[in-house]
Amino acid sequence: MTAVDGSQAPWAREALADFELHLRAERDVSPHTLRAYLGDLADLCLYAANVGVGEPEGLDVGVLRGWLARQHALGRKRATLARRTAAARAFTRHLHRRGLISTDPGLLLGTPKRERDLPAVLTQGEAARLLDEMEAEGALGLRDRAVLEVLYGTGVRVSELCGLDIDDLDTARRTARVLGKGGRERTVPMGEPAARAVADWLRRGRPAIVTKDSGPALFLGARGGRLHPTSARRIVHTRIGEVGVPDLSPHGLRHSAATHLLEGGADLRSVQEILGHASLQTTQIYTHVSAERLKQVHRQAHPRGAE
Structure with missing residues (x-):
């Protein structure tokens, strides 16, 4: 199920597969959340590869912020940006716990405030x-x-x-x-x-x-x-x-x-x-x-x- 791409670095493909196992076995997230997070992170890893990141340590806060800035420029909604920020933070925390990166750059990310649209209801x-x-x-x-x-x-x-x-x-x-x-x-x-x-x-x-x-x-x-x-x-x-x-x-x-x-x-x-x-x-x-x-x-x- 892992959303990998041939243009991603080998470390990214392995890390995404490992993170998927973590989400399934340890966090027991819903199928919808699993699909959303893996899709978000596949896009992040592809962006990282395009800007020259060849190893986990290169996934620093500058790369994360650059990726999120690109999402904003593409017109993504606040709710989507908030979810992608959460996905990135969960991913870098996982990489840090696995010893693949020395520090966790996700801790330096702010979380965009989500728009609170009033749900449509019947009278x-x-x-x-x-x-x-x-x-x-x-x-x-x-x-x-x-x-x-x-x-x-x-x-x-x-x-x-x-x-x-x-x-x-x-x-x-x-x-x-x-x-x-x-x-x-x-x-x-x-x-x-x-x-x-x-x-x-x-x-x-x-x-x-x-x-x-x-x-x-x-x-x-x-x-x-x-x-x-x-x-x-x-x-x-x-x-x-x-x-x-x-x-x-x-x-x-x-x-x-x-x-x-x-x-x-x-x-x-x-x-x-x-x-x-x-x-x-x-x-x-x-x-x-x-x-x-x-x-x-x-x-x-x-x-x-x-x-």
Whole structure:
């Protein structure tokens, strides 16, 4: 899987392969992070080769800053620059720990401030329309309803939803056991509509699709295999389009769930636990979403709100 290039120096190819093993075995990063970091570092090593770096020790802070400056000149977004800086710092730290470089130049890099774009969310009325008006005919219809109810009702990530097994559900307590980022397990509450939709799917939908290869997967694709995140995203876009509310991804339903929890009076720490955020700072963006919603209501409803 390592993203190597024939024009990279041999040391770089070996170091990237070793770093990939480190990410897989020791840090247990997500597949998305693994691909992003390896792609970033392959580009860094190619840049280093082009500026004459022939050994690990040549990968100094000047080379790192030159590479990042080139990324900025190419118009990369702040979020991309922040991730590439993090990848470079992790890589040089790994090289230093392996004894391939005498000092760690990544320690001298600053981290660009990431732009905090407010996520798009549905209003509570739009979410209700989506789930109340969506047609759920046949086995796949029952599955699609359950998928959307669980995504919005629990705020889980699409990868977490697709990873659910039947035994992860506690129907008596209306909770689901979720395996999140970094292998962290958490228990999320499931409201009555989501629990009812899942029960309907298990009783009347899943038996019509299940095969000997389905295993314990809660949600299945049309051919009986475990539902893939790509298919789940397609389900969300299709169903939203049929109802006619603003288009969102599964992550948009997660954003909507978090925003509506806060609007309903939930405290930030509880929302953090439900979403599985490692840092409270990640959850705090939803307070800005709610504040923007309040300002919009004020502008529309107050006699002097638009002035």
